[in-house]
Amino acid sequence: MSPQINSTKPKIVIVGGGFAGLGLAKKLKDKPVEVLLLDRHNYHTFQPLLYQVATGALEAESIAFPIRRIFQRQSNFSFGLAEVSKINAEKNTIDTSIGEISYDYLVLATGAETNFFGNTQLEHFCMGMKSVPEAMNLRSMVLQSFEAALTEKDPGEKEELMTFVVVGGGPTGTELAGALAEFKNHILKKDYPKLDNCEMKVYVVESKPIVLGVMSDNAAAKAKEYLENMGVILYNGVRVKSFDGELLEINDGRKIKTRNVLWAAGVVGQFPEGIKPENIVKGNRIQTDEINRIKGYQNIFAIGDTAAIISTATPDGHPGVAQVALQQGKHLAKNLMAIINGNDTEPFKYDDKGSMATIGRNKAVADIGKAHLSGFVAWVLWCFVHIFFLVGLQNRMYVFINWVGRYFSYNGPARIIIRPFSRESMTENTKAK
Numbered sequence: 243m244s245p246q247i248n249s250t251k252p253k254i255v256i257v258g259g260g261f262a263g264l265g266l267a268k269k270l271k272d273k274p275v276e277v278l279l280l281d282r283h284n285y286h287t288f289q290p291l292l293y294q295v296a297t298g299a300l301e302a303e304s305i306a307f308p309i310r311r312i313f314q315r316q317s318n319f320s321f322g323l324a325e326v327s328k329i330n331a332e333k334n335t336i337d338t339s340i341g342e343i344s345y346d347y348l349v350l351a352t353g354a355e356t357n358f359f360g361n362t363q364l365e366h367f368c369m370g371m372k373s374v375p376e377a378m379n380l381r382s383m384v385l386q387s388f389e390a391a392l393t394e395k396d397p398g399e400k401e402e403l404m405t406f407v408v409v410g411g412g413p414t415g416t417e418l419a420g421a422l423a424e425f426k427n428h429i430l431k432k433d434y435p436k437l438d439n440c441e442m443k444v445y446v447v448e449s450k451p452i453v454l455g456v457m458s459d460n461a462a463a464k465a466k467e468y469l470e471n472m473g474v475i476l477y478n479g480v481r482v483k484s485f486d487g488e489l490l491e492i493n494d495g496r497k498i499k500t501r502n503v504l505w506a507a508g509v510v511g512q513f514p515e516g517i518k519p520e521n522i523v524k525g526n527r528i529q530t531d532e533i534n535r536i537k538g539y540q541n542i543f544a545i546g547d548t549a550a551i552i553s554t555a556t557p558d559g560h561p562g563v564a565q566v567a568l569q570q571g572k573h574l575a576k577n578l579m580a581i582i583n584g585n586d587t588e589p590f591k592y593d594d595k596g597s598m599a600t601i602g603r604n605k606a607v608a609d610i611g612k613a614h615l616s617g618f619v620a621w622v623l624w625c626f627v628h629i630f631f632l633v634g635l636q637n638r639m640y641v642f643i644n645w646v647g648r649y650f651s652y653n654g655p656a657r658i659i660i661r662p663f664s665r666e667s668m669t670e671n672t673k674a675k
């Protein structure tokens with residue numbers, strides 16, 4: 243049964259309960275509209291901490307929060323657990339896994355998916371990290387590789403099992419590589435005393451000449467220093483050519499024997515079918531005007547990672563970060579109410595509060611305005627900002643206590659294989675989304 247709403251109030255349907263969708267729905271509280279939020283998951287995912295789930299540092303539940311619970315006190319809100327497949331703009335409806343749903347205003351807040359650049363071999367053998375199921379697959383894969391390495395007699399096979407390659411040296415890849423290096427330097431000896439931690443290798447393969455190239459030169463230089471001091475091997479200015487599950491080939495001819503390739507080399511927008519092709523721009527994002535309305539439509543909007551407001555200041559749209567998504571969601575709430583009430587709308591202006599990345603304990607970098615911070619100060623700031631933006635008081639307290647504990651011991655709570663990972667049995671449903 244689809245969650246149809248019988249109300250005379252304008253009905254706003256939001257697809258996606260990420261930062262953008264939640265930001266919008268919350269701001270519509272107590273407004274004379276009906277809000278229906280649809281998501282393929284019944285929880286919101288705090289993606290910036292997925293890498294900690296993937297490396298066993300945090301439990302999955304501490305970075306996911308049930309959407310219904312977030313809105314328990316919002317009477318004009320309802321939720322539907324549904325995959326949205328198609329937009330029928332001519333009749334103001336969408337096709338979903340729970341039936342056809344009508345809308346007065348439709349907002350696509352569907353985020354992005356991993357970009358394998360159309361290479362199906364890489365998509366099959368490499369592990370993306372855009373969702374909780376994917377992070378849990380990664381965690382199982384990492385732990386199973388060590389379990390298998392313990393009993394492996396063949397040195398070549400053992401080397402493959404203990405070699406981890408992170409493709410992409412942006413914030414996600416850098417944080418993931420740092421977490422794997424901490425695993426090597428502090429956990430391996432304790433959990434697997436029979437494995438020699440010198441045999442564990444962590445590589446980062448990045449097409450730009452530096453890691454963390456999206457941040458300042460200071461941040462990039464510090465990140466390189468931190469990673470190399472932690473034993474991470476950096477291959478810069480090169481691209482992965484192929485990976486067949488055991489051998490990774492780089493376009494400069496170098497080869498790495500490995501079973502574990504973690505793909506953090508970028509994302510592309512994702513959204514249901516039905517948007518006119520002329521609205522789809524670089525990075526598979528939907529071009530919108532300055533109030534996030536999709537060009538050529540009166541009542542369909544796109545916000546967050548999936549949207550691109552193209553202007554001279556933002557020729558490729560805004561960066562795909564949580565702050566943009568959250569701010570666009572909140573701003574659209576004001577504009578939707580202005581449209582409904584016949585008032586003037588206001589263009590979206592991004593308030594860039596800075597960017598940060600953490601490489602390990604006491605090792606983070608932050609660019610805030612003209613200030614470039616690194617080391618302990620940046621790391622503490624990173625911890626507090628992430629705790630602040632986590633959804634749910636319980637989750638915040640849990641993560642805080644966990645991080646304080648881990649500061650002294652490096653021991654995370656979740657090095658457990660709940661759902662064993664098997665590449666052979668991976669279907670499209672278990673792999674992505």
Ligand SMILES: Cc1cc2nc3c(=O)[nH]c(=O)nc-3n(C[C@H](O)[C@H](O)[C@H](O)COP(=O)(O)OP(=O)(O)OC[C@H]3O[C@@H](n4cnc5c(N)ncnc54)[C@H](O)[C@@H]3O)c2cc1C
Pocket residue numbers: 257258259260261262263280281282283285286287288289290291292293324325326327351352353354371372413414512513514545546547548562563564565567598
């Ligand atoms: C590993 C990782 C680390 C990151 N680290 C940082 C960081 O440190 N700082 C930062 O600012 N940003 C970071 N980001 C980026 C940030 O998470 C995104 O910019 C942000 O999540 C975008 O929010 P959104 O609401 O647009 O999309 P999302 O948060 O991706 O939410 C989209 C939602 O739409 C749902 N959905 C999609 N398609 C459908 C459909 N057809 N039907 C139903 N539901 C659908 C999805 O289930 C999801 O819940 C990181 C991202 C990743 C993956």
